[in-house]
Amino acid sequence: MEKFQESMYQLIVETSTKLPKDVRRAIVRAKARENAGTRAAMALTTIAGNIKMADENVSPICQDTGLPTFKIKVPVGVNQIKMKEAIRNAIAQATKDGKLRPNSVDSLTGENSGDNLGDGVPVIKFEQWEKDYIDVRLILKGGGCENKNIQYSLPCELEGLGRAGRDLDGIRKCILHAVYQAQGQGCSAGFIGVGIGGDRSSGYELAKEQLFRSVDDINPNEELRQLEEYIMENANKLGIGTMGFGGETTLLGCKIGAMHRIPASFFVSVAYNCWAFRRLGVKINPETGDIQEWLYQEGEDVDFAKELEKAEEKASVNMGETREIVLEAPLTEEQVRQLKVGDVVRINGMMYTGRDAIHKYLMDHDAPVDLNGQIIYHCGPVMLKDEEGKWHVKAAGPTTSIREEPYQGDIMKKFGIRAVIGKGGMGAKTLAALKEHGGVYLNAIGGAAQYYADCIKSVEGVDLLEFGIPEAMWHLKVENFTAVVTMDSHGNSLHEDVEKSSLEKLAQFKEPVFK
Ligand code: SF4
Numbered sequence: 001m002e003k004f005q006e007s008m009y010q011l012i013v014e015t016s017t018k019l020p021k022d023v024r025r026a027i028v029r030a031k032a033r034e035n036a037g038t039r040a041a042m043a044l045t046t047i048a049g050n051i052k053m054a055d056e057n058v059s060p061i062c063q064d065t066g067l068p069t070f071k072i073k074v075p076v077g078v079n080q081i082k083m084k085e086a087i088r089n090a091i092a093q094a095t096k097d098g099k100l101r102p103n104s105v106d107s108l109t110g111e112n113s114g115d116n117l118g119d120g121v122p123v124i125k126f127e128q129w130e131k132d133y134i135d136v137r138l139i140l141k142g143g144g145c146e147n148k149n150i151q152y153s154l155p156c157e158l159e160g161l162g163r164a165g166r167d168l169d170g171i172r173k174c175i176l177h178a179v180y181q182a183q184g185q186g187c188s189a190g191f192i193g194v195g196i197g198g199d200r201s202s203g204y205e206l207a208k209e210q211l212f213r214s215v216d217d218i219n220p221n222e223e224l225r226q227l228e229e230y231i232m233e234n235a236n237k238l239g240i241g242t243m244g245f246g247g248e249t250t251l252l253g254c255k256i257g258a259m260h261r262i263p264a265s266f267f268v269s270v271a272y273n274c275w276a277f278r279r280l281g282v283k284i285n286p287e288t289g290d291i292q293e294w295l296y297q298e299g300e301d302v303d304f305a306k307e308l309e310k311a312e313e314k315a316s317v318n319m320g321e322t323r324e325i326v327l328e329a330p331l332t333e334e335q336v337r338q339l340k341v342g343d344v345v346r347i348n349g350m351m352y353t354g355r356d357a358i359h360k361y362l363m364d365h366d367a368p369v370d371l372n373g374q375i376i377y378h379c380g381p382v383m384l385k386d387e388e389g390k391w392h393v394k395a396a397g398p399t400t401s402i403r404e405e406p407y408q409g410d411i412m413k414k415f416g417i418r419a420v421i422g423k424g425g426m427g428a429k430t431l432a433a434l435k436e437h438g439g440v441y442l443n444a445i446g447g448a449a450q451y452y453a454d455c456i457k458s459v460e461g462v463d464l465l466e467f468g469i470p471e472a473m474w475h476l477k478v479e480n481f482t483a484v485v486t487m488d489s490h491g492n493s494l495h496e497d498v499e500k501s502s503l504e505k506l507a508q509f510k511e512p513v514f515k
Pocket of ligand 1: 144
């Protein structure tokens with residue numbers, strides 16, 4: 001079991017730090033479709049740089065290392081209790097080593113267990129089979145995309161698409177709608193797994209199961225193959241693009257599976273996965289616990305260092321249209337009011353992290369530091385403390401901002417905060433507050449945790465660490481931290497614009513296609 005534990009540790013580290021080949025190829029294909037100089041191209045170049053850095057540093061691709069989910073097939077007679085224990089030990093070790101963020105929170109008390117263990121965490125599912133080796137597959141699926149999963153109960157009425165009936169065409173509409181409703185909030189461009197049939201829980205299970213298929217495989221069911229192809233072609237016409245910035249690629253992969261159902265129920269379940277699609281697998285020798293073979297290794301690999309050189313050449317020819325502005329924090333109202341949707345900003349100076357717990361806290365308490373003119377960064381970083389007690393940032397990309405919508409506007413006004421950085425955009429209440437108070441929302445590139453960790457030059461302090469590492473307020477000094485203005489102080493929101501235009505585009509798919 002010692003060897004098996006070591007093998008599981010290797011699988012966890014590799015999954016968290018290195019994207020599989022099929023996913024890398026899908027990202028490069030997306031990059032080739034975007035015109036240089038656009039926001040989507042800039043976002044994809046940052047993503048490519050981030051993948052390269054994660055490869056080189058053996059550090060988490062994204063700071064949200066998700067809910068570890070293991071799917072294991074074992075020959076008859078293998079001791080599953082011991083395997084479970086070994087996996088839990090490997091998870092705790094990988095967390096201690098900064099390869100996973102402590103992500104397991106008590107649902108009632110809010111307390112973070114600190115080691116990624118807890119009731120039901122990690123998820124480990126066993127199945128027996130006739131083969132003579134153990135097959136272990138792992139997916140690390142973050143919260144931003146998990147929150148965009150959706151389940152439809154047919155028949156139903158869908159925004160933009162009308163009625164979805166209990167047939168293949170109804171299923172088609174549900175899948176297109178699932179991509180539309182995710183917008184950029186699940187860190188598009190994404191991959192979807194679709195489960196047709198089952199009940200509410202087995203439907204989602206089937207949808208997630210599809211995410212274990214290779215991006216390049218071909219569905220053996222001809223009807224589903226055609227549907228997958230149709231979705232890939234047409235979902236990319238919605239114009240949501242990378243991070244919801246608009247663009248040619250919204251979807252990187254679509255895999256559909258079907259199972260039986262009872263006559264009264266007809267569910268279509270969709271599991272949405274971000275571009276940081278971390279899933280890998282290994283074949284294990286049941287006698288020794290050694291890794292015999294790594295899975296998902298077919299096809300060509302992508303050298304992201306070369307891809308970046310190409311992107312830089314193209315961008316230098318074509319960067320003319322985008323306004324680039326350097327900001328030195330703290331910011332004045334005048335500076336902020338000059339910013340417009342679409343501007344690319346490069347930030348130097350201080351920023352303070354704050355997510356769910358901090359926002360709730362600030363509503364009823366004073367801030368631990370003077371936030372006047374400051375920038376709040378929606379981020380739950382992976383941090384490691386060295387032997388001298390100094391903190392180091394291991395991964396620090398943005399988290400989904402919309403969760404802070406009930407608080408954000410009030411908190412900006414109460415403390416004089418001028419800018420908020422996050423991903424996926426915010427709603428009408430925040431937009432109104434930005435206008436009234438003189439504030440701006442900056443969309444960082446979701447999942448680019450290594451890229452942003454590199455922009456952080458020092459950790460100047462931390463407050464409210466009792467909320468746990470991801471939820472504490474970290475004081476970060478940054479250099480050349482790049483983000484895009486997506487909501488400004490003039491009432492403009494790129495998120496609103498993209499949502500509106502993608503809804504119009506969605507409506508063109510209203511007529512039946514599959515009879
Ligand atoms: S890339 Fe985005 S959605 Fe995916 S885990 Fe990271 S923050 Fe979450």
